[in-house]
Amino acid sequence: MRLFIEKGGTPNHTFTVGYTMESDGFTVDFGVSYINNLIDADAWEDIIDEEGLALNEYAAGMGAYAIVGVGQLTLIGEYVTALDEIEWIDDSGAAVNEDEIAAWNLEIAYAFTVGEKEAVLAAALQGTDEAQSRLPETRYMGSFGIAILEGTNLAFEYAHDEYENDDEEDALTAQLSIEF
Incomplete structure (x- = not known):
C-alpha cells in the first residue's frame, strides 16, 4: 500500500494525491491532480501555433484516474477538465473565450x-x-x-x-x- 503526494515546479504548478495497493493478483491505483495551466500541455502547442492564438490567462485544470488490475486484466479510467473558461487572444488582438474543455479515457x-x-x-x-x-x-x-x-x-x-x-x-x- 502506498499513499503519495507529488508537487511539480515552475512555470507550471502541479499537485497530485494518489493511493496504490497491490496484493496477490489484484492492484488498484487511483488519484487526483491539479495543474495551474492545463493549456501548457504538449498537444496544445501545435494547436496554438496553427490558429495564431495566445493564452490570455492561465486555465487551471484538474484530473482523476483509476487503474484496476485483476490477474491479466487491467481497467483504466481517466478524466481531465479545465476549471475555468479558456481565454485566448487571436491574431487581431481580440479576446476569445471558450467553455471549459474536458477529456476522458476508458481502456481495457x-x-x-x-x-x-x-x-x-x-x-x-x-x-x-x-x-x-x-x-x-x-x-x-x-x-x-x-x-x-x-x-x-x-x-x-x-x-x-x-x-x-x-x-x-x-x-x-x-x-x-x-x-x-
Whole structure:
C-alpha cells in the first residue's frame, strides 16, 4: 500500500494525491491532480501555433484516474477538465473565450502469452467536450503488442476519430521499441 503526494515546479504548478495497493493478483491505483495551466500541455502547442492564438490567462485544470488490475486484466479510467473558461487572444488582438474543455479515457487491456512471448491486447474509448474540433470528440482504439525479443516490443494500433464538425480520421500505427 502506498499513499503519495507529488508537487511539480515552475512555470507550471502541479499537485497530485494518489493511493496504490497491490496484493496477490489484484492492484488498484487511483488519484487526483491539479495543474495551474492545463493549456501548457504538449498537444496544445501545435494547436496554438496553427490558429495564431495566445493564452490570455492561465486555465487551471484538474484530473482523476483509476487503474484496476485483476490477474491479466487491467481497467483504466481517466478524466481531465479545465476549471475555468479558456481565454485566448487571436491574431487581431481580440479576446476569445471558450467553455471549459474536458477529456476522458476508458481502456481495457488483457495480457497473455503467445508461445513464450508476452503480449497485450487492448481497446479504448476516448472523448472530449468543448474541444472545438481541435481534438476528436470520440476516438475508438484497438492495439496489439508483443515482446519479440528481450527488451524489444512490436505494437500495432488502430484509431478511428470523429470530430464535432463531422470530420473523421483513421490511423494505423506500428511501433518497434527497444529498451537498453
